[in-house]
Amino acid sequence: MSERTLSGKAAIAGIGATEFSKASGRTELQLSCEAVLDALADCGLSTKDVDGLVTFTMDNSSEIAVARELGMGDLRFFSRINYGGGAACGTVQQAALAVATGVADVVVCYRGFNERSGDRFGQVSQWAAAQVNTNGLDNAFTYPYGLSTPAATVAMQAQRYMHEYGAVSADFGAVAVADRKHAATNPKAFFHGKPITIEEHQASRMIAAPLHLLDCCQESDGAVAIVVTTPERAADLKQKPAIIAAAAQGSAPDQYVMTSYYRDDIGIPEIGVVGRELWRQSGLGPADMAMAVLYDHFTPYVLMQLEELGFCGRGEAKDFVKDGAIELGGRLPLNTHGGQLGEAYIHGMNGIAEGVRQIRGTSVNPVPDVQNVLVTAGTGVPTSGLILSV
Amino acid sequence: MSTAEWTHDDIMAAVEEIKALGESEPKPARDPINQPMINNWLEAIGETDPRYTSGEAPPAMAQVWTMDGLDHTKRAAAPLHRTMQIFDEAGFKSVLGTNCDQVYLRPVEVGEHVTLSARLDSVVGPKVTGVGEGYFVTTENTWRVGDEVVATMSFRVLKFKPGARKPAVDKTRLVRPQMNQDTAYFWEGTALGELRIQKCNACGELRHPPGPMCPTCHAADRGYVVASGKGTVFSFLVHHAPQLPGKELPITLALIELEEGLRMVGEVQGGRESIAIGSPVQVAFEKIDDDLTLAQWAVVE
Amino acid sequence: MSTATGTTLPAWELPLTPTLIVSTAIATRDFQDVHHDRDLAQGHGSKDIFMNILTTTGLVQRYVGEWARDAIGPDFRIAGCALRLGAPAYPGDTLTFSGSVTESGELTVIDVVGAVSLGNHVNAQVTVVAR
Numbered sequence: 001m002s003e004r005t006l007s008g009k010a011a012i013a014g015i016g017a018t019e020f021s022k023a024s025g026r027t028e029l030q031l032s033c034e035a036v037l038d039a040l041a042d043c044g045l046s047t048k049d050v051d052g053l054v055t056f057t058m059d060n061s062s063e064i065a066v067a068r069e070l071g072m073g074d075l076r077f078f079s080r081i082n083y084g085g086g087a088a089c090g091t092v093q094q095a096a097l098a099v100a101t102g103v104a105d106v107v108v109c110y111r112g113f114n115e116r117s118g119d120r121f122g123q124v125s126q127w128a129a130a131q132v133n134t135n136g137l138d139n140a141f142t143y144p145y146g147l148s149t150p151a152a153t154v155a156m157q158a159q160r161y162m163h164e165y166g167a168v169s170a171d172f173g174a175v176a177v178a179d180r181k182h183a184a185t186n187p188k189a190f191f192h193g194k195p196i197t198i199e200e201h202q203a204s205r206m207i208a209a210p211l212h213l214l215d216c217c218q219e220s221d222g223a224v225a226i227v228v229t230t231p232e233r234a235a236d237l238k239q240k241p242a243i244i245a246a247a248a249q250g251s252a253p254d255q256y257v258m259t260s261y262y263r264d265d266i267g268i269p270e271i272g273v274v275g276r277e278l279w280r281q282s283g284l285g286p287a288d289m290a291m292a293v294l295y296d297h298f299t300p301y302v303l304m305q306l307e308e309l310g311f312c313g314r315g316e317a318k319d320f321v322k323d324g325a326i327e328l329g330g331r332l333p334l335n336t337h338g339g340q341l342g343e344a345y346i347h348g349m350n351g352i353a354e355g356v357r358q359i360r361g362t363s364v365n366p367v368p369d370v371q372n373v374l375v376t377a378g379t380g381v382p383t384s385g386l387i388l389s390v
Numbered sequence: 391m392s393t394a395e396w397t398h399d400d401i402m403a404a405v406e407e408i409k410a411l412g413e414s415e416p417k418p419a420r421d422p423i424n425q426p427m428i429n430n431w432l433e434a435i436g437e438t439d440p441r442y443t444s445g446e447a448p449p450a451m452a453q454v455w456t457m458d459g460l461d462h463t464k465r466a467a468a469p470l471h472r473t474m475q476i477f478d479e480a481g482f483k484s485v486l487g488t489n490c491d492q493v494y495l496r497p498v499e500v501g502e503h504v505t506l507s508a509r510l511d512s513v514v515g516p517k518v519t520g521v522g523e524g525y526f527v528t529t530e531n532t533w534r535v536g537d538e539v540v541a542t543m544s545f546r547v548l549k550f551k552p553g554a555r556k557p558a559v560d561k562t563r564l565v566r567p568q569m570n571q572d573t574a575y576f577w578e579g580t581a582l583g584e585l586r587i588q589k590c591n592a593c594g595e596l597r598h599p600p601g602p603m604c605p606t607c608h609a610a611d612r613g614y615v616v617a618s619g620k621g622t623v624f625s626f627l628v629h630h631a632p633q634l635p636g637k638e639l640p641i642t643l644a645l646i647e648l649e650e651g652l653r654m655v656g657e658v659q660g661g662r663e664s665i666a667i668g669s670p671v672q673v674a675f676e677k678i679d680d681d682l683t684l685a686q687w688a689v690v691e
Numbered sequence: 692m693s694t695a696t697g698t699t700l701p702a703w704e705l706p707l708t709p710t711l712i713v714s715t716a717i718a719t720r721d722f723q724d725v726h727h728d729r730d731l732a733q734g735h736g737s738k739d740i741f742m743n744i745l746t747t748t749g750l751v752q753r754y755v756g757e758w759a760r761d762a763i764g765p766d767f768r769i770a771g772c773a774l775r776l777g778a779p780a781y782p783g784d785t786l787t788f789s790g791s792v793t794e795s796g797e798l799t800v801i802d803v804v805g806a807v808s809l810g811n812h813v814n815a816q817v818t819v820v821a822r
């Protein structure tokens with residue numbers, strides 16, 4: 001591997017979170033501060049050790065506000081990543097880049113929101129069309145017609161996908177069933193103890209046909225924080241480090257936010273960009289993954305991701321996910337924490353935490369012999385991904 | 391239950407009970423197929439096919455043999471009738487036949503005695519229609535001679551509240567489009583009933599959505615062409631939830647592939663029943679108010 | 692006569708009289724009041740009595756049958772008839788049938804439109820086979 005690599009230059013040392021709920025009863029800033037403290041305590045660092053903070057462009061709590069609340073000292077690095085849930089792994093990439101280059105030593109990535117009790121993403125995001133910028137202008141060609149919710153934008157792609165590859169709603173349902181099965185045994189999951197059957201998936205009401213309610217992730221309140229430092233420093237801390245073997249972002253030609261409808265193929269090539277870069281950086285491939293955490297805001301995107309990431313050929317995901325293949329004990333268990341359909345929707349950050357737990361061997365649903373975990377961020381938007389290794 | 395107490399879920403639960411009953415017991419026609427009734431029918435309809443005066447019954451009479459006649463008590467057990475009672479109680483008192491799809495497996499002859507079995511197939515709604523809000527009820531009917539099926543009929547009615555329409559939404563409350571000098575020409579076009587597509591004056595490339603610089607040749611010299619307004623459905627969805635400002639749900643939203651080779655998002659009006667990927671569509675401009683006209687779409691029959 | 696796809700059937704104009712509406716309703720054993728009692732029909736919100744569906748079925752098949760006897764031969768058999776119903780057919784109006792062959796071969800499929808002044812009373816697809 002050449003000198004110019006990020007692979008192995010940074011590690012996740014600590015993870016932290018609040019409880020996941022439908023009404024946190026406290027402010028978003030407080031949630032983020034609690035998660036940051038929890039993550040620092042997890043690895044045995046203090047707020048004084050932190051010299052960098054990264055969050056989502058969409059987050060309502062600024063880096064300086066979090067630093068103030070927690071009595072942090074000087075910050076040498078702060079950054080934000082755009083495009084909704086596509087930012088999740090990108091925040092860790094930012095932290096890794098800072099740590100690998102010595103720009104900062106301990107960077108905490110955080111995301112906290114009252115996304116159920118406050119501004120619900122499943123509703124029409126009027127602000128997204130009202131923003132006076134290029135995204136607002138892009139949305140002028142969708143929102144006024146009524147195409148203005150995440151589920152609807154995905155349904156447009158899902159319908160085409162079904163048409164082209166012969167997938168049916170129940171194929172998407174396999175993702176929901178797997179997620180809820182894993183959530184059922186995860187005490188932190190909102191749907192702990194509540195598995196579903198494919199029949200329940202099929203019977204759930206239509207939100208944006210062909211998407212049923214159970215194709216859509218939850219809306220949640222909560223926060224997650226991730227502590228990134230050098231592998232050397234991480235090795236001296238309380239937890240087994242999760243080495244960042246690869247960290248990538250991706251955007252494809254003619255990219256839009258959730259409405260990349262003007263390309264020949266209206267799939268999600270941006271996650272293919274991420275995948276190719278992850279495999280290149282890490283020198284690994286799909287066959288090296290004992291499991292994966294694939295961003296699951298909407299079930300059809302999980303099938304499309306399996307294809308874009310090279311786990312199966314184009315149009316083959318409907319067969320790949322059959323017969324429990326993506327459930328614990330299957331060929332490629334996905335989202336062993338329950339995913340965002342089962343555990344909580346914390347914009348993908350809870351999925352990164354699960355990847356770390358699998359590397360540590362502390363997941364409630366451990367996959368045997370995990371050496372590497374692939375984690376992806378929100379799809380349909382410019383996105384990102386990570387490979388975490390022992 | 392009184393009218394006010396019936397919710398959609400109540401209706402559908404009662405419907406499910408009837409569906410669960412499956413096909414009704416075969417009910418024999420009052421009379422065997424007979425020439426005098428055929429003759430009455432031929433005279434009224436004006437049918438002159440000689441076969442029908444020599445023992446063969448007109449296929450169009452399939453249903454006539456098992457009509458209930460004047461005694462309404464006889465039909466209480468029929469699935470369609472029981473379903474109608476539910477809707478009557480729920481306040482959907484009017485009925486309108488919408489579809490009748492008959493298949494005749496073989497001709498029937500004078501002397502044969504047909505039976506009718508029926509089952510409730512589906513109930514879809516509530517749907518706002520031109521006559522009022524209601525539900526489409528479809529039954530499947532089978533006529534047999536002995537065990538042999540001789541004819542079938544899929545029959546759909548609309549059970550509705552006359553004139554009862556959902557409160558009209560204020561469509562001016564929809565999400566307004568941002569515009570700037572790069573995109574204004576599009577909206578100026580819709581106001582005039584023109585579907586304008588950006589064209590690069592330098593290299594001729596067409597583009598939608600628009601922008602200031604041609605991605606192909608980087609010229610900032612742009613104009614537009616007026617599209618034919620014809621296209622096909624590339625993909626679509628039916629939006630049921632959540633509520634959308636200025637829209638009456640459900641609505642059908644589609645990605646239209648224009649004849650000119652570009653794609654555009656829009657609502658397909660009344661598309662829910664008739665749309666499919668590949669359906670031909672035609673633009674239909676919808677004036678929202680003096681400031682905004684949307685390019686919407688209608689399926690071409 | 693041709694049964695090739697695109698062949699059109701001669702139009703048939705049928706004046707609608709109260710007698711036609713009532714006699715056909717009774718001959719099809721359809722005793723619903725809206726087909727014979729104007730007062731009650733108007734009480735249901737209708738302009739007048741109107742044609743019942745069984746009669747529409749009969750008239751569509753009479754129209755196709757008269758053409759098929761010449762075009763296909765006297766042994767033709769009607770195998771299916773799918774109706775989509777639209778505007779009501781009231782007395783005083785004229786029901787005008789037109790049709791065209793949309794499929795030709797072992798099966799002949801004829802699309803029929805029955806129009807009244809309010810619009811299409813019926814769009815039908817009739818399938819005919821030669822015996």
